[in-house]
Amino acid sequence: MASILAVDDSASMRQMVTFALQKAGHEVVEAADGEQALALAKTRKVNLVITDVNMPKMDGITLIRELRTLPDYRFTPILMLTTESAPEKKQQGKAAGATGWLVKPFNPDQLIATISKVLG
Amino acid sequence: MSIDISQFHQTFFEESLEGLDIMESGLLSLDCGTVDTETINAIFRAAHSIKGGSATFGFTQVAEFTHAMETLLDEMREGKRQVTQESVEVLLRAVDCLREMIAAQRDGGSMDEQLAAQVQGEMEALLGKTGGDDPIDVSGNTSGTPAEADKACRTWLIDFRPHPDLLQTGNDPALLFRELATMGDLEVEVDDAALPPFPEFDAEQCHLKWRLKLTTTAGEDAIREIFEWVEDVCDLEITALSPSPPADAGPHEIRTDPPGQEPPFEGPGEGPGKAQRPPAAKKPRPTESGSIRVSIDKIDHLINMVGELVITQSMMGNLDGGFEDFDINRLEQLREGLALLERNTRELQESVMRIRMLPISFVFSRFPRMVHDLSQKLGKKINLVLSGEQTELDKTVMEKIGDPLVHLIRNAIDHGIEPPEQRIAAGKPETGTVHLNAYHKGGNIVIEINDDGAGFNKEKILAKARERGLVEKDAQLSDDRIYDLIFQPGFSTADTVSDVSGRGVGMDVVRRNIRELGGNIEISSREGEGTTFTIRLPLTLAILDGQLVRIGSETFIVPLVSIVESLQIRAENVNSIAGRTEVYKLRDEYIPVLRTHDIFQVEGGPAHIEDGLLVVIEGDGHKAGLLVDDLLGQQQVVIKSLETNFQRVCGISGATILGDGTVALILDVEGLVQLSRRPADEGPGPRQRAVA
Numbered sequence: 001m002a003s004i005l006a007v008d009d010s011a012s013m014r015q016m017v018t019f020a021l022q023k024a025g026h027e028v029v030e031a032a033d034g035e036q037a038l039a040l041a042k043t044r045k046v047n048l049v050i051t052d053v054n055m056p057k058m059d060g061i062t063l064i065r066e067l068r069t070l071p072d073y074r075f076t077p078i079l080m081l082t083t084e085s086a087p088e089k090k091q092q093g094k095a096a097g098a099t100g101w102l103v104k105p106f107n108p109d110q111l112i113a114t115i116s117k118v119l120g
Numbered sequence: 121m122s123i124d125i126s127q128f129h130q131t132f133f134e135e136s137l138e139g140l141d142i143m144e145s146g147l148l149s150l151d152c153g154t155v156d157t158e159t160i161n162a163i164f165r166a167a168h169s170i171k172g173g174s175a176t177f178g179f180t181q182v183a184e185f186t187h188a189m190e191t192l193l194d195e196m197r198e199g200k201r202q203v204t205q206e207s208v209e210v211l212l213r214a215v216d217c218l219r220e221m222i223a224a225q226r227d228g229g230s231m232d233e234q235l236a237a238q239v240q241g242e243m244e245a246l247l248g249k250t251g252g253d254d255p256i257d258v259s260g261n262t263s264g265t266p267a268e269a270d271k272a273c274r275t276w277l278i279d280f281r282p283h284p285d286l287l288q289t290g291n292d293p294a295l296l297f298r299e300l301a302t303m304g305d306l307e308v309e310v311d312d313a314a315l316p317p318f319p320e321f322d323a324e325q326c327h328l329k330w331r332l333k334l335t336t337t338a339g340e341d342a343i344r345e346i347f348e349w350v351e352d353v354c355d356l357e358i359t360a361l362s363p364s365p366p367a368d369a370g371p372h373e374i375r376t377d378p379p380g381q382e383p384p385f386e387g388p389g390e391g392p393g394k395a396q397r398p399p400a401a402k403k404p405r406p407t408e409s410g411s412i413r414v415s416i417d418k419i420d421h422l423i424n425m426v427g428e429l430v431i432t433q434s435m436m437g438n439l440d441g442g443f444e445d446f447d448i449n450r451l452e453q454l455r456e457g458l459a460l461l462e463r464n465t466r467e468l469q470e471s472v473m474r475i476r477m478l479p480i481s482f483v484f485s486r487f488p489r490m491v492h493d494l495s496q497k498l499g500k501k502i503n504l505v506l507s508g509e510q511t512e513l514d515k516t517v518m519e520k521i522g523d524p525l526v527h528l529i530r531n532a533i534d535h536g537i538e539p540p541e542q543r544i545a546a547g548k549p550e551t552g553t554v555h556l557n558a559y560h561k562g563g564n565i566v567i568e569i570n571d572d573g574a575g576f577n578k579e580k581i582l583a584k585a586r587e588r589g590l591v592e593k594d595a596q597l598s599d600d601r602i603y604d605l606i607f608q609p610g611f612s613t614a615d616t617v618s619d620v621s622g623r624g625v626g627m628d629v630v631r632r633n634i635r636e637l638g639g640n641i642e643i644s645s646r647e648g649e650g651t652t653f654t655i656r657l658p659l660t661l662a663i664l665d666g667q668l669v670r671i672g673s674e675t676f677i678v679p680l681v682s683i684v685e686s687l688q689i690r691a692e693n694v695n696s697i698a699g700r701t702e703v704y705k706l707r708d709e710y711i712p713v714l715r716t717h718d719i720f721q722v723e724g725g726p727a728h729i730e731d732g733l734l735v736v737i738e739g740d741g742h743k744a745g746l747l748v749d750d751l752l753g754q755q756q757v758v759i760k761s762l763e764t765n766f767q768r769v770c771g772i773s774g775a776t777i778l779g780d781g782t783v784a785l786i787l788d789v790e791g792l793v794q795l796s797r798r799p800a801d802e803g804p805g806p807r808q809r810a811v812a
């Protein structure tokens with residue numbers, strides 16, 4: 001059981017991700033954009049961050065970059081959720097410090113399989 | 121684990137429709153020539169979310185359609201494409217199309233496939249391609265797993281040399297090995313030769329190298345997939361050892377992605393044939409339950425109020441010490457408690473009412489698009505100004521005010537605002553302004569629709585009215601009366617009938633709808649300068665301001681808004697027509713008198729008509745006089761429906777419970793006025809009394 005921060009501006013996506021993760025026995029905190037997520041991450045330490053890329057206020061790439069500057073999040077796995085299979089987005093994410101990515105569309109089983117790759 | 125993703129559909133529909141609204145208003149503001157990156161980004165994000173969601177939740181058609189939109193918007197966002205009028209128009213049509221598509225999925229209906237194909241074609245034409253050559257990822261990716269035939273067990277030698285900064289990305293070699301171990305037999309050999317001497321050791325750097333031996337049935341692609349996330353922070357060599365694999369074996373550098381190599385997620389139900397997926401629309405969906413969004417602060421406020429109520433209750437409970445030692449002090453406390461209780465109740469009531477209140481922007485938001493479309497169609501330049509969008513209004517009232525507002529705005533654009541040439545000739549700015557404003561005033565919400573157009577031509581209205589016989593040939597009418605003519609059925613001053621407006625159906629309906637909501641509408645206009653329509657509506661339909669009247673021994677409630685005046689009856693002003701219908705001469709008009717005692721079968725009633733009072737009510741554009749015994753007080757009453765508990769009763773719109781616990785009926789003004797206009801012998805009252 002891990003605590004996971006799920007960041008997505010789409011409520012239905014967030015709902016699905018949260019539901020799937022909770023069903024797999026994890027504790028989930030949600031945020032609707034990067035700003036919210038960053039504020040949340042500063043108040044509590046989570047074991048994994050799953051973030052969308054395109055979001056209002058602060059996008060996922062910036063969020064990853066910001067998280068990596070926090071001492072608590074230097075080695076925390078951060079996965080990005082993106083519909084953009086375009087390599088430059090992944091590169092940007094990686095450069096910012098993302099651990100890996102998950103390409104939309106995905107289903108709950110794929111999500112669970114993927115996070116098991118990064119949770120120790 | 122299997123999760124039924126259809127449980128998220130409702131949320132997806134709701135947010136997609138919201139997203140479409142954002143796209144629409146964004147596109148409309150782009151249209152005004154201000155190309156704002158944030159706006160384009162917001163539009164793009166909305167399209168992007170809809171595409172992502174629809175693909176995830178299995179709405180393939182929506183996803184494919186949105187893909188083209190997203191691509192267009194992405195190019196605009198990146199500055200690769202000019203924002204042209206043409207592309208905005210196409211995108212607006214696409215928004216409409218998508219809205220229909222999503223509604224069709226939600227309600228299990230069908231949509232105009234041809235239209236969708238046409239709009240998609242237009243978008244693809246803009247993108248400069250014939251379509252179909254860019255299939256998108258709407259079904260799961262299918263690469264990654266090797267061919268089924270490749271089942272033989274093989275041993276692979278994996279040389280894994282992480283760069284020192286591998287750990288900074290949150291990846292952990294141990295986890296990678298754990299993953300590899302699930303694929304088959306794994307032998308791990310660590311090379312710590314590069315480990316620096318202890319004083320120089322940095323725990324945050326990776327200094328180790330590994331040589332792994334994996335015996336598995338999985339192919340090289342599957343192994344490579346494990347290292348996908350670390351491929352550029354390590355050197356990786358994968359070599360097949362035994363048995364000798366087909367020709368493609370040999371050292372592979374992973375640093376360059378093989379073409380078409382997508383993250384290989386393949387889940388159950390994500391087969392390659394996306395067309396075979398059962399279309400979600402086939403399933404009949406439950407119709408949307410009437411839900412509203414309530415902001416947290418309203419709920420918090422409500423909970424606060426309930427807290428207060430509980431405190432008051434416990435305070436009152438402390439007073440309960442038996443009657444023996446009940447002294448004047450306690451009476452004082454009791455009085456305080458009651459005052460507090462009254463305040464709590466009132467505030468609680470207000471808070472509960474606020475839950476049903478939504479900002480009027482829900483209605484206003486559809487107008488920018490409408491004005492845009494109309495102005496294009498009519499060749500007029502129009503600037504729509506919205507203000508007071510945050511003014512709150514009961515949900516039910518909101519739903520019913522939409523159509524009347526649409527009508528008034530159409531009128532303002534079609535008849536009010538002049539064509540550009542005419543405006544310039546009249547010395548006005550070329551672009552006309554329509555201002556839609558909302559604000560609270562007293563217990564009402566006021567909505568104003570103002571245009572700086574031609575205004576009403578009083579002479580023309582009068583002439584038309586005379587022609588139709590609505591007004592006497594040489595009658596002198598006040599401005600208000602003249603404007604009032606506009607609300608007569610079938611009245612239109614438009615010289616030409618367009619398909620936008622001008623058939624004269626409508627203004628009477630507009631007024632009727634507004635009155636049904638317990639509101640009213642007023643006009644003020646100056647020829648050549650413009651027109652303002654002012655609509656006043658009650659904030660809620662659940663409570664009304666009532667005038668309590670006594671009829672016989674019963675108390676009835678007349679909605680205050682419908683009362684024109686109340687007066688003492690002078691016997692000489694009462695006449696009866698054809699010996700049955702009574703009329704009262706009110707200054708220069710005759711109004712029918714309704715003997716409420718007869719209609720509602722109440723005992724008593726004034727022996728002589730001049731002993732009673734006449735309450736003049738107006739409904740449906742006509743006046744009538746209610747004969748009552750006495751005027752009591754005015755108060756706000758909570759409306760309880762009779763129909764839900766009993767049945768519809770002619771002349772009664774509902775009931776309420778008064779402070780003393782008795783039930784009082786609320787009069788239906790429209791119904792009574794209609795009743796008064798029927799010949800007396802058709803009236804519902806079984807006992808028609810002779811004239812007193």
